[in-house]
Amino acid sequence: MDTLQNMRIFTLVAEQRSFSATARALNLTTGAISRAVSELESRLSIRLFNRSTRVVTLTPSGERYRHHALRILAAMDEAEREARNSQELAAGELRVTISEEISHLRIFEGIRIYRRQHPAVSIALTLASGIPDLYRGEADIALVNATSLPDSGQVARHLTTTFNVLCAAPRYLRGRQLPLCREDLAKHECLALDAAGCRPREWTLDDGNRSFRMRASSMLQTNSASILLNATLDGMGIGALPLSTAVHGLQRGELIHILPGYRANVTNVYATFASCRFMDARVRTWLEFIVTYLRTVVEADKAALTRNASPVQTGVCA
Template sequence: MKQSFTVRQGALDGVEVFLSVARHRSFRRAADELGVTTSAVSQAVRALEARVGVALFIRTTRSVGLTEAGERFHARARPAFEELVSASDAARQLAGRPSGLLRLTVPRGVVPTVLEPIVASFCRAYPEVQVEIVASEALVDLAAEGFDAGVRMGQYIAPDMVTVRLSPPFRLVVVCSPSYLASRAAPESPDELTDHACLRWRRSGGAIAPWTFDDNGRAIEVVVNGPYIANDFPTLIGAAIAGVGLAQVPEPVAARSLAEGKLQRVLDPFAPLTPGVFLYHPGRHQVMPKLRAFIEHVKANAGGRGRRHHLHE
């Protein structure tokens, strides 16, 4: 059975005053240090003693000393209070300048094509920020998983996220190796994909994505079949290069293999245009300096395309 706990109101009230009096052995000097009246110091100490349930100071007309209970309280309260002050200072430092750990969740295929140049120059510009890239296709809960921001293709980002463009819009292209077409004709329309081995992409939610096409301005989806399923585009491209079948992938991810002749396009007139790749995060009120610096760096290094906006405005 779950036990109920409550945090007592004002549990730390008077502790700083107590420590100041104990340090100076004087209510007046403690009041001077804290910028309050001697009467306010006395009231705070009396309230703390009442809450603790025991006298903490021995008071005479000439001196102030700690009782045995006061000594025990001081021995534990002083290092604990100093640790709280240090914790506050550490948190305040993160709010004041770009520093700390910046965690980003990023699809594998985006890392070499879009993110590596930006991250490299950012690390040089902000040496106090450590950047951690977690390559994953899953659409994770940023806050729950401890990420500052994520990177995804625009169509997969929730509409309430604030986004920063990382790439221009690009096409989804169907590619295959020249060896795959050595013994069969290339498809000339999406309808002909039933006669081909199609390499399929499993989304993070578990569903296998249909292939999408643009048929003279009309968006169509085709459920394809084939011998190979993967959950990231680089793996699909590797299988396509090996001649396993056709793959539909973002054009920038396949660009090098296309340029080297390892892959070739098919169904090019039907290739749909996608919004592109975006950095996204929950909102402006939760932006720490490290993320704000990264956003500004993206804007300055993405060819003027890094304008912040809501995707579905």
């Protein structure tokens, strides 16, 4: 940094052709200006100026060095301007990693809306399992689904809470007794989702007051919400489907809501990022957008789920 400062002083002396005029312009003493130039000459092992009591002129070596110094200082100024702009203007590529379990939350629709607001930002979206290490540069921000987050040193913000919904296709229920309380589930194929917030082959049912764990007895277990949806639609059993996925099937009549008095596998959605300090405008604007967007999506899905609930299936056992 001393070398760069001395370089700036040198170029100004060359422009002013005066040590005293440069000192006045920088609000420094003439001695400080002279020492800066002398330090630079010692570092370079050349004489930059011909000095006399009345005039200061560049040596041939000083003229060549001034040409390069101006280019270096201009590049430094441009780098600083670009860095400052990144705090103010959302532009460039934003690397977003999301858990597959929350990809159903209309993330792609959200990206389209965000880009209409910030057209200078492009999105590099990656589906991943687990929580990425943002300190290693794997992403700028991550959206993850978990009951709680481990202590990783990364900053986290809670975005919303979501849950799974017990559903079955009409073809599966044909000829079978409709479950009216959770004990009835033991008589059915319960398709298991092995994902964040879910224990393998286990459901956690929540009636709003208490939680109950039960084994999901099934010939199928998958870590993919889309595979679970297809298996449920195909009549393979009762699936604990992500809220947004279930709503679409219920509205189209392809699924029947089982035990609407219960929520399955309640989990939280978080945004994680490396630091709140000097947050890049791309990350800041995306975070501000996604927290409002996801909460709106989840609340709309909850309302749609309530509208589709059948009063016949509201049984909750003590």
